[in-house]
Amino acid sequence: NLKRWFTDVPVHLIQENRAQIGKGERSGEDQIQLGRRNFLRFAGAKVAHGASKWLVDAAPEQDEATSQRFIFPSDGSSSRPSAYQELLAERAESLPWRDHQLPWRSLVFSDACNACLTCAQRCPTGALVPKETKSTISILFRLRQCTDCGLCGHLCPESAISCASVASSEELRAPAHRVMHRSLRQCAGCARSFVPGPDSGELCTTCQNELDVANDWKTMLIDSS
Known part of the structure; x- marks a missing residue:
């Protein structure tokens, strides 16, 4: 990665106030x-x-x-920032990046996202942070902590995650921003919260499927009587 990221100018980084790494x-x-x-x-x-x-x-x-x-467990207990990534982010402006291209990529979530939170729950560095309240569900993205490992995109069942180039080091200094936000609805059947679709009623998908099966059985019994 060093040869891919940097020019031929020697690069020396010292991690301040931390234990020396890689000696x-x-x-x-x-x-x-x-x-x-x-x-x-x-x-x-x-x-x-x-x-x-x-x-x-x-x-x-x-x-x-x-x-x-x-x-990586779904409770995020194994998520921790990468030390080298933080170090590079802190000195991004002064480093001789090859072709002036920063090696970070932002994440973009499309409307296909079903808010399952798998990507955020499994993110190894904590760059993706799941947030959930009684009425909303969202994901925050911390660009400087992302190592571009691609795990989130591979895990996404809807292929809803894409990448975008980062043009300025100012983006690295920006606070975590929201990349996904959905409103929640309480299911009238099981009382659990779910993300409603454009055609959703008062029932979650599971309860609606159970109701449809029950109605099909009733129809079969009536037709056979």
Whole structure:
């Protein structure tokens, strides 16, 4: 990525007030341990590039114990900003970007989004933040924390997420902004909140389907009597 992002001008970055990162080889004791099964899951999130020198094989008995570590849970507990991304964002104006192109990309959500929140709940860096109240549901986007891993787009069941180039470092300094917002309706059947579609009534999709099946059975019984 460094060769792709920067020109031939030497770049030296120092992370202030933080522990020094990447100095020498990490010892086996503090390396992240992954078995084959978990490494494939890790790689599936497109963050395993160059990971071979940072990871060591886990013992067989450890594989099962860590089997869920890299399946990002829906509560966002594994989400954390990438240190190098924050460092680059802080110095974006002074770095010699190749062709003057910043390596960040903004996210755009289309109307096809069904507000399932899968993308935000699984975002590994916390760049996508789910917000839900009794009457609304939304997603906030923090550009400077996005590593462009593409996981959100791969997980989206509606293919509703696209990317846009970032023209100025000012966008990196901007606060998190809303990329998706939907109003919620309380289902008259199960009382759960749902995102109504243009043809939705007072029932959520599940309750409406159950009602349709029940009505079909009633029609069949009446016709057969």
